[in-house]
Amino acid sequence: MISVQNLHKKFGAFRAVDGASLEIKTGSITGLIGPNGAGKTTLFNVIAGRLPPTSGRVKMDGRDITGLPPHELFHKGLLRTFQIAHEFGSMTVRENLMMVPENQSGETLWNTWFKRGKIADEERRIRNKADEVLEFLTISHLADQKAANISGGQKKLLELGRTMMVDAKIVFLDEVGAGVNRTLLNTIGDAIIRLNKERGYTFCVIEHDMDFIARLCGPVICIAEGKVLAQGTVEEVKNDDRVIEAYLGTGLKNKVKANA
Numbered sequence: 001m002i003s004v005q006n007l008h009k010k011f012g013a014f015r016a017v018d019g020a021s022l023e024i025k026t027g028s029i030t031g032l033i034g035p036n037g038a039g040k041t042t043l044f045n046v047i048a049g050r051l052p053p054t055s056g057r058v059k060m061d062g063r064d065i066t067g068l069p070p071h072e073l074f075h076k077g078l079l080r081t082f083q084i085a086h087e088f089g090s091m092t093v094r095e096n097l098m099m100v101p102e103n104q105s106g107e108t109l110w111n112t113w114f115k116r117g118k119i120a121d122e123e124r125r126i127r128n129k130a131d132e133v134l135e136f137l138t139i140s141h142l143a144d145q146k147a148a149n150i151s152g153g154q155k156k157l158l159e160l161g162r163t164m165m166v167d168a169k170i171v172f173l174d175e176v177g178a179g180v181n182r183t184l185l186n187t188i189g190d191a192i193i194r195l196n197k198e199r200g201y202t203f204c205v206i207e208h209d210m211d212f213i214a215r216l217c218g219p220v221i222c223i224a225e226g227k228v229l230a231q232g233t234v235e236e237v238k239n240d241d242r243v244i245e246a247y248l249g250t251g252l253k254n255k256v257k258a259n260a
């Protein structure tokens with residue numbers, strides 16, 4: 001379980017995260033919603049070690065992980081993907097996946113010269129793993145394409161695939177559905193559900209698409225102005241007055257309710 005306790009992140013005097021406390025239960029697909037600028041990505045960045053918090057704590061299974069750098073969190077199985085996918089465009093899709101596992105023998109000069117057999121075995125194993133991941137994500141046909149040439153949605157699938165190359169325990173997905181067409185969004189959703197059910201991944205998902213959230217997420221947490229505003233089932237959160245107000249403002253809220 002991830003436990004975020006009274007987390008603050010300031011940029012100068014501006015409080016992007018302002019005392020957020022929340023829990024992401026092991027085995028859940030937790031949705032994180034909130035209006036633009038609510039502090040969701042900043043919260044992710046602090047949890048995933050890209051930004052130090054101003055104050056507050058983050059714990060993983062009871063252990064303090066506050067401020068640990070991303071590579072240490074990576075070793076603990078905590079990974080994140082980005083709103084804008086981070087692929088290496090000039091490499092193939094398969095090569096992008098093969099880059100992920102750390103400590104490959106081929107990376108030192110000594111090994112390159114003297115342990116060619118070991119390197120070849122390891123490369124074969126990693127290649128097989130990459131091919132398995134591509135099959136799981138139903139994009140085997142893209143294996144040899146340059147990553148720069150695949151669509152935005154396929155890049156998001158590739159990001160998800162990168163988390164499968166290591167033993168991820170908890171994955172933070174930042175707007176995996178943004179700019180992705182419906183068909184691919186369904187494929188991404190299917191992959192997330194299968195990773196959760198079949199491989200025990202825990203997910204925390206930032207998403208604006210409420211249909212996607214409704215299909216996938218158990219608990220949903222709404223953030224506004226850096227604070228947790230409401231949490232519960234999708235229906236509970238969607239119908240929460242404070243949530244409607246945060247998204248629409250009070251005037252519009254009454255209009256929406258009148259039309260409902």
Ligand SMILES: Nc1ncnc2c1ncn2[C@@H]1O[C@H](COP(=O)(O)OP(=O)(O)OP(=O)(O)O)[C@@H](O)[C@H]1O
Binds near residue numbers: 035
């Ligand atoms: N590095 C930074 N320096 C200064 N202000 C920042 C920085 N990063 C984010 N902010 C501000 O913090 C606030 C929260 O931004 P954040 O990206 O976390 O929101 P968000 O909820 O993820 O929004 P969106 O849904 O639009 O992606 C915004 O007002 C943003 O302008």
